[in-house]
Amino acid sequence: MAKQINDTILRAFKGEAVDYTPAWYMRQAGRSQPEYRELKEKYSLFEITHQPELCAYVTRLPVENYGVDAAILYKDIMSPLPSLGVDVExxxxxxxxxxNPIESYQDVEKLGTINPEADVPYVLDTIRLLTEEQLDVPLIGFSGAPFTLASYMxxxxxxxNYSKTKAFMYREPEAWFALMDKLADMTITYVEAxxxxxxxxxxxxxxxxxxxNAPDYRLYIKPAMTRIFSELKRHDVPLIIFGVGAGHLLTEWNDLPVDVIGLDWRTSIPEARAMGVTKVLQGxxxxAILVTEWDLIEKRTKDILDAGMVDGRHVFNLGHGVTPDIQPATLKKLTDLIHSHSKR
Incomplete structure (x- = not known):
């Protein structure tokens, strides 16, 4: 039996009215936490993610320490790739x-498929442990997107500069689209699990x-992303897309069957709205602001919250992940500020 959870963030993701602006932080589980650093002296990332009790502890820790409104599963976007035959370290x-990087159509053809229950059972066991017994807020699952995974591969x-990736995309379109299809299939199967x-x-x-650029995104990436989100939409869970330095792609993302668009720090909420972005915004x-003095943190946070409260379709986050030099006490204070300042 799943625990009773505070579903404020789920309602906010769907664009419903909520009592305050909910918050979570990318990379909230991990590098800035002393408890995590202690664990990392004994275990590697892969070792932690392969032990559900340990992985659940790391995932749960920021919820308990910071009071955020969601947990995000502690794992890496590389986690599903070994099941496809990718030798990643x-x-x-x-x-x-x-x-074993991808260099040809033949390399793409050799890639396998994922069977989550057999290939990543520890990921699913961690999710079950958290959602059935431990968390009183929703758990966010995730996957890397085809372009980002392909760039590493x-x-x-x-x-x-992703020059090899882009050259492969331009020079080998048949291989590129085959790779996008395989990675889209993997993403759908992995996320559904x-x-x-x-x-x-x-x-x-x-x-x-x-x-x-936007024309290349439309041609080479958007078909796979449309298929991924269209398939996942059947499950009636909020779907979020996020990228770094992608402000010029926001109107492309607004067309996708997603619920939420994550902004990095380069594009403000009013700027996104002025571009015609209608989805719920996250960010x-x-x-870097979080390693400065509190007065500046407070001002910048309130500015973002005030902009988000204009239409209320906003979930607070950072513009990228928590960095190791950010103090846990600052994140706790930040969460308290977000909740108190945005209380309706």
């Missing part, structure tokens, strides 16, 4: 490193798609 200080790791296990909302991270305090 998370290297400290670097990020994901792919030892083609570059072999993180990239500054998370929903079935108990995730109450889903965020698709297209973190690096801002590297593309978008610059994480």
């Amino acid at each position: 998370i290297k400290s200080g670097i990020g994901p490193v792919i030892h 083609i570059e072999g790791g993180p990239s500054k 998370q929903i079935k296990a108990g995730a109450r909302a889903i965020q698709i991270f297209d973190s690096w798609v801002g590297a593309l 978008n305090l610059d994480p």
Whole structure:
């Protein structure tokens, strides 16, 4: 039997009237928490995510420490890729490193499919543990989007300019669309399993798609994204899209069958609305502000909340993830400020 949960954020994601602006923070579970850093001295990221009790603890911690209105599953966007035959390693200080990068159509053809119950049972067990026994707020599940996953798979790791990825896209369109299809299939199957296990909302991270211009996005990416969100829409859970440096793609995203568009810190809520974006907005305090003095944090936070309260269709978040230098006490104080300032 699932615990009774505070569903304020789910109602806000759907654009319904709520008593206050709810909040959660990308990367809220992890690097800035002393309890997490202690764990990381003993376990790697993959080791934590493979142990449901441990992973549930890390996921739950920021809800207990900061009072946020949702948990986000602690895992990495790389988690499902090994099941496709991708040889990925998370290297400290670097990020994901792919030892068998995609270079040809044949490499795309070799990719397998995901069977979540068999390939990532620990992810689903963690979700069940959290949603059936531990959390009193909704759990957000997530997946990387096809372009962002493809960028790692083609570059072999993180990239500054995605030149190999874009060259492959332009030069090998048949292979590119085959890769988008395989990654879209994987995303749909993987996310549906998370929903079935108990995730109450889903965020698709297209973190690096801002590297593309709008016409290329429409041609090379949007068909796969439309299919992903159209399929997931059947499950009646709120769907969120987020990317970094993607302000020029907001009107493209507004066309997608999503409920919520996440803004990074470069585009304000009034700017997004002036562009014709009608979806619920999520964001978008610059994480760097959180290592400055409280007066500035308070002012910037209130500015964002006030802009969001103009039409009330807003969930507070950061414009990107929590960084390791942000103090947990600051995040707790921030959550309290968001709740008190936005109380209707």
